[in-house]
Amino acid sequence: MTKYDLKTIYEWPISTRALVAGLICVLVYFFGNRIDISPLKMKLLNSQQQELNLKQQIELMLSQQVAIKNEISKFSQHQKMLIEWQNKLIKYPDLPELLNQILKIGSTNQLHFALFSPGAETKEDLYSKVPIKVVVVGGYHQLADFISQVANLPQLVAFGDFTVSKENKSDVLGVKLTEQANAQNQLTAEFILDIYYFAEKN
Secondary structure (H helix, E strand, O other): OOOOOHHHHHHOOHHHHHHHHHHHHHHHHHHHHHHHHHHHHHHHHHHHHHHHHHHHHHHHHHHHHHHHHHHHHHHHHHHHHHHHHHHOOEOHHHHHHHHHHHHHHHHHOOOEEEEEEEOOOEEOOOEEEEEEEEEEEEOHHHHHHHHHHHHOOOOOEEEEEEEEEOOOOHHHHOHHHHHHHHHOOOEEEEEEEEEEEEOOOO
């Protein structure tokens, strides 16, 4: 077996020397390439991650832009609704007239009011609300017509806590009205009317 000594490499056959030289070149190229390219690969990965983050940010900004455009397109509609709502608010001096109008609608529909009592008003920035507790006796169609007519008033009046009962109680209606309601097979309706008006009283 031939011994190869690096000290006498010049005495090796040419093919062996060429093979060793080629192997050394390959090793130098491989390790040099790894040492040189590794930082570039890290930079490339960082760049790709930054690109992904930027794409996500751009997509988020685009979705936000679409949402803002949608809100802007709805602004005129909301403004129109606000104006319509404000036009339905009465002024404080007109409140007694509206209450009398509601009582007149009930009388026209042949309803009997056992209670029509304004409660404590609550104030907001631009408007106030006064709740009216109402207990009224009448037939089904009479009550339905009354509710429909009050709900369709140009002023802002809302119904709340509405109950209708066939049981007419004397402690609520009084003895005379209870006897009349039972004799005519009428119903008792209890509800709250919320009336909205401008907060300024003057």
